[in-house]
Amino acid sequence: xxxxxGNCLIGQSGGPTAVINASIAGAITEALNHECIEEIYGCLNxxxxxxxxxxxxxxxxxxxxxRALEYTPGSALGxxxxxxxxxxxxxxVLEVFKAHNIRYxxxxxxxxxQDTADKISKLxxxxxxxxxxxxxxxxxxxxxxxxxxxxxxxSVIKYVATTIREVACDNESMGQHDLVSIVEVMGRSAGWIAxxxxxxxxxxxxxxxxxxxxxxxxxxxxxxxxxxxQRVLKKExxxxxxxxxxxxDADGNYVATASSQTDxxxxxxxxxxxxxxxxxxxxxxxxxxxxxxxxxAQRAASHCMSATDAEEAFSAGQAAVKVAVEGVTDKMITIxxxxxxxxxxxxxxxxxxxxxxxxxxxxLDWINEDGVSMNFQYVKYAQPLIQGEVEIPHERGLPELxxxxxxxxxxxxxxxxG
Amino acid sequence: xxxxxGNCLIGQSGGPTAVINASIAGAITEALNHECIEEIYGCLNxxxxxxxxxxxxxxxxxxxxxRALEYTPGSALGxxxxxxxxxxxxxxVLEVFKAHNIRYxxxxxxxxxQDTADKISKLxxxxxxxxxxxxxxxxxxxxxxxxxxxxxxxSVIKYVATTIREVACDNESMGQHDLVSIVEVMGRSAGWIAxxxxxxxxxxxxxxxxxxxxxxxxxxxxxxxxxxxQRVLKKExxxxxxxxxxxxDADGNYVATASSQTDxxxxxxxxxxxxxxxxxxxxxxxxxxxxxxxxxAQRAASHCMSATDAEEAFSAGQAAVKVAVEGVTDKMITIxxxxxxxxxxxxxxxxxxxxxxxxxxxxLDWINEDGVSMNFQYVKYAQPLIQGEVEIPHERGLPELxxxxxxxxxxxxxxxxG
Numbered sequence: 078x079x080x081x082x083g084n085c086l087i088g089q090s091g092g093p094t095a096v097i098n099a100s101i102a103g104a105i106t107e108a109l110n111h112e113c114i115e116e117i118y119g120c121l122n123x124x125x126x127x128x129x130x131x132x133x134x135x136x137x138x139x140x141x142x143x144r145a146l147e148y149t150p151g152s153a154l155g156x157x158x159x160x161x162x163x164x165x166x167x168x169x170v171l172e173v174f175k176a177h178n179i180r181y182x183x184x185x186x187x188x189x190x191q192d193t194a195d196k197i198s199k200l201x202x203x204x205x206x207x208x209x210x211x212x213x214x215x216x217x218x219x220x221x222x223x224x225x226x227x228x229x230x231x232s233v234i235k236y237v238a239t240t241i242r243e244v245a246c247d248n249e250s251m252g253q254h255d256l257v258s259i260v261e262v263m264g265r266s267a268g269w270i271a272x273x274x275x276x277x278x279x280x281x282x283x284x285x286x287x288x289x290x291x292x293x294x295x296x297x298x299x300x301x302x303x304x305x306x307q308r309v310l311k312k313e314x315x316x317x318x319x320x321x322x323x324x325x326d327a328d329g330n331y332v333a334t335a336s337s338q339t340d341x342x343x344x345x346x347x348x349x350x351x352x353x354x355x356x357x358x359x360x361x362x363x364x365x366x367x368x369x370x371x372x373x374a375q376r377a378a379s380h381c382m383s384a385t386d387a388e389e390a391f392s393a394g395q396a397a398v399k400v401a402v403e404g405v406t407d408k409m410i411t412i413x414x415x416x417x418x419x420x421x422x423x424x425x426x427x428x429x430x431x432x433x434x435x436x437x438x439x440x441l442d443w444i445n446e447d448g449v450s451m452n453f454q455y456v457k458y459a460q461p462l463i464q465g466e467v468e469i470p471h472e473r474g475l476p477e478l479x480x481x482x483x484x485x486x487x488x489x490x491x492x493x494x495g
Numbered sequence: 496x497x498x499x500x501g502n503c504l505i506g507q508s509g510g511p512t513a514v515i516n517a518s519i520a521g522a523i524t525e526a527l528n529h530e531c532i533e534e535i536y537g538c539l540n541x542x543x544x545x546x547x548x549x550x551x552x553x554x555x556x557x558x559x560x561x562r563a564l565e566y567t568p569g570s571a572l573g574x575x576x577x578x579x580x581x582x583x584x585x586x587x588v589l590e591v592f593k594a595h596n597i598r599y600x601x602x603x604x605x606x607x608x609q610d611t612a613d614k615i616s617k618l619x620x621x622x623x624x625x626x627x628x629x630x631x632x633x634x635x636x637x638x639x640x641x642x643x644x645x646x647x648x649x650s651v652i653k654y655v656a657t658t659i660r661e662v663a664c665d666n667e668s669m670g671q672h673d674l675v676s677i678v679e680v681m682g683r684s685a686g687w688i689a690x691x692x693x694x695x696x697x698x699x700x701x702x703x704x705x706x707x708x709x710x711x712x713x714x715x716x717x718x719x720x721x722x723x724x725q726r727v728l729k730k731e732x733x734x735x736x737x738x739x740x741x742x743x744d745a746d747g748n749y750v751a752t753a754s755s756q757t758d759x760x761x762x763x764x765x766x767x768x769x770x771x772x773x774x775x776x777x778x779x780x781x782x783x784x785x786x787x788x789x790x791x792a793q794r795a796a797s798h799c800m801s802a803t804d805a806e807e808a809f810s811a812g813q814a815a816v817k818v819a820v821e822g823v824t825d826k827m828i829t830i831x832x833x834x835x836x837x838x839x840x841x842x843x844x845x846x847x848x849x850x851x852x853x854x855x856x857x858x859l860d861w862i863n864e865d866g867v868s869m870n871f872q873y874v875k876y877a878q879p880l881i882q883g884e885v886e887i888p889h890e891r892g893l894p895e896l897x898x899x900x901x902x903x904x905x906x907x908x909x910x911x912x913g
Contacts, residue, residue, distance in 0.1 A: 093665050122670065151664030235892060242893055243795040246569030247511045252540065258791060277893065352770070372787025373676060377661040380799060383892065463892035474653060474801065474881035475660055475695065 083180025090186035094229030096390035103394025122155035145479035150377035185213035192433035212409035222435030224411035231386030231462035234273025241277035245286035261351030264321035268292030271321035286317035384465025396424040420461035501598025508604035512647025514808035521812025540573035563897035568795035603631035610851035630827035640853030642829035649804030649880030652691025659695035663704035679769030682739035686710030689739035704735035802883025838879035
């Protein structure tokens, strides 16, 4: 295939992870190796930055900043949840691409973002505009199909499992009294993150916390919940619970809504599912409970990131550029797990349309029959993903994180009136 | 003073911190250096372990375990919130001390624990039983008087400030829309922990998060809150709020109660103060808000502990044993800050009764006039306390924390019938 000369554009979309910027660092680093890539641009806030022609020159960023991206949470380029809807918006994207001679587009995101990338790619083909589009997988939710797992997942479960192991020491030491402790984690439609808490259990000590894990995959029953808590308290004296925010009942309705409803006086009526379970424990089991909600902290906790995850995220960014230069387009980078016992990975490729239309569910046969714990198949799958720690430079006692200079590329088009 | 020969007893009381076990490691390590100390015992769950004669032999623990205590959260000996009340209980404590020839008693805890230690010491003096009692300061709340600060405080604010800096990257990257993000931290009666979040601001960037800090020291007004949030959103596009759980209104009443109230159907009526503020933002400012409650995770987060804090906690444990062997009794170890610009510390002494009856408040003149941020005096005070990171050994991707073997000392007395 003939070499395609032109500029590249990198964007980020959807909720950030601890390692999404590592992917961007990987893509930038690799792009510098290829003479066919002339300018390395970023779009601010995903496709919104393309529509508004808000492009920045990533080659102007210092090498130190690019290195620091590898452990900076958030989406350094800015992100968005905007889904291109109208044909007019897609046309505008291509107009901007043509004006800036964008020939390579790398988009890091989840299902919706890969769908957007796919549609941009197809419109370019229709118009006979040569463009190579490669998606970079990103999501703490681990729900993208085809890929063995998603960059971002290993770090979030390393943080959650670390927190559970630490909180367990605290709870255990209060040991003289019944105490129920609840930690609410993210996961609106799947229990991938809550399942990760099971890694906190040491292999030799089956009664280690977390004692009960409530997953969106298992219909919630108040009666069973009360029995579960009573059983654990009888045996262990304290009970540690992890719950995914998207817990549903037998009818598929959310057990608690995380967004506060307020009455006429502005009083919050309902907290998240953690507070809901706390209420159940106090009213129906009759013992004191405490709840914590890790919230955004869990997807931003780069201080506790997995070295394996960070390496895979960086590699995914690198691979995206490599394959595009070789002529590949309309694909997402995937992570392939090696066959050997010792964990290895390499990157692969999947059609963007396969990613856009699929969801990877937590396999039900990885959940034990009790419905509140994970079996060895899950542990075998997830444990390699949290291996290794990353030493992060600190300034005055806190992580020294990257901020891009964001040097704007001159606009060449009239403002978008969308 | 003549050398006092006998056994020593170490106990922990009140809520754990990330470094309370470092103090225990310091005390054990130092006790091994003194021939006058024969056996090194621990009591399980504080004074409850004394009443029940639940003593363990700490010399039987491996050196590796004692070393690992330095970064293990929770209270490794177990803790309690039991306050000795009846004279009979104090008599029982002395009975157990006499039976096991306890001549040195080291108690790590906050105000109440130092009060207990003081009363035990005084009863021993009345009865002519030679006993040396030294308190070791411990509390994330930083509210003990006399001492410059408390071991445990530096680590909790390092964790909180790290989390705020990370979440800020995430929030900032969502930048196209108004977004309010609330993090609720501990501190029922004082804002010491919430104040620590201010360290997340980089010195050169005054508009860095957290934008608003709500402290129990400043009476909460809904009107001012709404104005504060609107002002920040206008200027920064997003707004990051930190709130101490014990926020009170002008009448001194808690703005929200952290313990769930449930209606007849078991529905939680009210979350903590973070959820309450989220409700206000959504109903009165009209923008989406997210809240997180770090809960027990913040006092257990040894993976993010301050090396300075850990060193001071260890030194406090060591110093307790040293001064007791030299003949000191009825004192608590304090942390004294050096006079020079470069931070240094040494340990000092304060009468237990001075600690038992005092509370150190967050100085009001360290809060800016806006009531929602801290000035340079606070930063100058707090920043040295979070310096340095501790590398913690990991096993299978997670911190490898200590568990004591807890080899029981034979009971010599009849069971306590209290």
